Amino acid sequence: MRALLPTILLLLLLSGPAGAAADEAPRQFTAKREGTFGGQKLRYQVISGDTILADDKGQPRAAIFSFAYIKDAPKTEQTTRPVLFVYNGGPGSASLWLHLGTFGPRRVKMADPVHPPTTPPFALEDNPFSILDAADIVLIDPVGTGFSRILSAGKPEQFYGTEQDAKATVEFIESWTRANNRWNAPKYLVGESYGTVRSAVVAKMLMGGPMSGNARLGAITLNGIVLLGQALTLGSDGEATYATNLASMAATAWYHNKIDRKGRSADEVASEAARFAGDAYLKALFAGDRLDAAERARVADTMAALIGIPAAEILNRNLRIEMGEFRSLLLKTESQEIGAYDSRYVYKGKPAGAADAVADDPAMGQYTPSFIAGINQYLRDELGININASYETIAFGAVNEKWAYTTPTSGRVQIATPVQSLAAAMRRNEKLRLFVGTGLYDLVTTVGKADYMIAHAGLPLDRVTAKTYPSGHMAYLGDDSAAKLASDLRSFINESK
Template sequence: MSRNLVWKTVSCGVLLVSAGFAIGAGAQEKKDSDKKKDQKLVVTGTPVVEAAEPPADSTTEGSVTVGGEKIAYRAVAGTLTVGSSDSQDAMLGMDGKMLPDTGEKAPDPEKPDEAPATARMFYVAYFKKDAPVGRPVTFLYNGGPGSATMWLHMGSFGPKRVVTTDAQHDEGAPYKIVNNDFSLLDVSDVVFIDAPGTGFSRIMGKDKEKEFWGVDQDAHAFDRFIRRFLTKFNRWNSPKYLLGESYGTPRSAVLSADLQNVDLNGIILLSQILSFDNSIDGPKWNPGVDQAYALGLPTFAASAFYHHKVPTQPAALEPFLAEVEQYAMGDYMSALLKGSELPEATKQAVAEKLHQYTGLPVAYLMRANLRVTGAAFSKQLQLDDETTTGRLDTRYKGPDIDPLSADAEYDPQSNAISSAYTAALNQYMRTDLKYGENQTYKPGAYADADFTWDLRHQPPGGPPANQQWGGTNVMPDLAYTMKSNPKMKVMLAGGYYDLATPYFEGKFEMHHLQIPQKLQANISYHYYQSGHMVYVNEDVLKQFHADVAAFIRGTEDGK
């Protein structure tokens, strides 16, 4: 089955399309991405050739104050090289070179493109000084796919964070980098990992893109990285956690199943999507699978509530959303499932109800056949004000690019914070961590001419990836891990104003996992009045830290 992929540029969110339907997470539409791919790169002057030898690790020391406690830490910024297969990876030493006793011929340095593909994966690890043996360690990564992990690194649980004004687009540099009062170092060592081909991570060798850019290939690389990290720093007997955001959540699901004989204590899923059939970005390209419209409705309602577009403004958000959730899974889903057999009078009644929840005009809802995508909602909610509503966080807004377009042309939230995070990460790396001299930090791999993503996936025990039908769905992987490791806990977190991965979609997926009913008790739910990147709101970051810290404290003994 052919796969027609549509891509959009992103900050940290999901961006891909599966089996012909889109999951966008970025600021620009497909036409802009296509323009980038058509452009020729012209280099003048002396070309810069990256050194064959990996840059040396940099070890620095610092301190962070969390909850009034000063925590001294050691930071290691460096790379670990992983192979593109388990057998190849086993023949690589910690320095990324072929072990001398393998009997295999080392790659010809004069012909790097003929060597087996490898990924030099960049990370920054923070270790609390003088901590007892067996301290928890948490691995964190953003998603994309194709995004570096500067968002979580500079926004959530590292020792420093960049300050941006919540729900606003600030002026340009200088940006404020401050002590992170909500760093996770009070309960766990933390490791921020850049995916292959992003940040300071690099991919090399024959068919390197094919070997690392895909659902399964990517998870295998992270699996090998984690095993190498546990060996290098002697952390095999530490409680272990995964924290992935956006596409990092399907990565966590597949990775958790790949980590054979490595029982995790917990997984934190931030802004989740596991089944791409549930994306509100592209259900029109997946006709007949209507649940995405229902799962997106509560986020539409939350956004209308925030911007005071609900015809009768409710007194409080969460009771209002509880009502919308019930309607979404009841009368609304029932109406969608009827398709063309839905009576006109019932269709009119549903449109009027949707108007009461979203503020969108009844006439528009009727023309849309009761089916509104995320991009269309972003465009329509504040159309009368010539204003586009944010996608990653619908609290953000910005001027329309084209008042006559059907869909939003960009994401105001992404535009509002991307410059601050990019500047802060580059400044912090070079000034505080003493790493990255003469290197380019790539916020994402999207500008690479060969960037694409292999969406084929083989779940545990399932048929080969090239024999799969339908959209990519990694729910079986998480279910497999939970059944294989029934003591492991899962924390689901998200924002009510996230239109990239609507919060109700995450709930729906968790309640449809193929697990025994008793294992549902291993899942906890935490939702906040923020968007896709919940941590951009400082009050929410404070609560998010408290919830994750409690999750780790409650699971680090394996009970």
């Protein structure tokens, strides 16, 4: 019995406040590497670890785990070297997609990105398209994702909402900037999908003010914001939604050879569809039941030639094809369904029972296994991160389902939508530039939606750059897309730093 007493006492201590404090101690891992990026050979450090967010009494509320890729450089150079703060979306997603897809020095190996490996063994390879030569890169896993977690003084409702998440991100950026003395470094936000909403709100909140959400004067300004697969305008825009979907449908029909290409590229077909959508198609939709039969037939015939759906099907649906219907109808004769997140991907047949919007998606269902295996292999085997916990890739139940999309700040009124926040940030900072990148085959955040957002958000258009890529929601899948995106981002950084 005496021999057991020390062990029992140790367990009691570890389960008490001291043990909790030990469990909440910041974790940090450092690795030194070298590689070639943009034709430049360089050495860099990978600093992976926690940034603790404390309450006003200094008690730990949460730990945000991040991965900082920092070029070895003289202090004078490093002080003014650009920094990218990068995150994915969800809400509830970790940064693995951008980490192993385009920004990190290693990436998931895919001989054919449209037919990725779906069973082990999976592999990683050097990423020739990382832009570490142009900027230091900090990949952020929001609270509840990756290795980031809520600590003893925190509660889920303090982080799982549009405004709450933005506050935590601002706190992280301020803390990281202070710890690394990068006040004078050009700064950029890079968000994908819901991460674009985060960027819009964070951009305004970083500058601060009594109505900013965190009600303080931060005065951190940005040089640029990168929106990949923008989700600022995902809600219904009424009849305009059908019009903004048309270009991506046309590109998809071109890809699957369901229309007469007539020597046109996918981009050219998409542009033709966008012109038709903004003119004759939108007029027909607005005419409603007043549209005469002859014009209705002409519109249906034009749509059929553009999107590969028979005119009879289009007429039966009153000229309005929902995106889900399009995905099922385009390859119906082949008994195939196309992906929402990337319409180049297909699955045979239909899922048994109720379909899972993510797991049963032909794109997400196929490329997810290699990314999840890849991030776990990379973090543990290559970066030496020996954390005995699951790396939460997407926390649907714990984070996404609990998300508060509109939460007014106590004592103040939330006066801005994400789009308005972005416009306000660009008005206040006349040097701030915006980059919007969209995959041509993305049926979730379409090229039409991106164009519509840019045209209606009240943005200074002379400071907005919009690009499309021959890929899907992850606009960097495929070497052609990855190379073009890397080149475009290097130019964007060089023009705005």
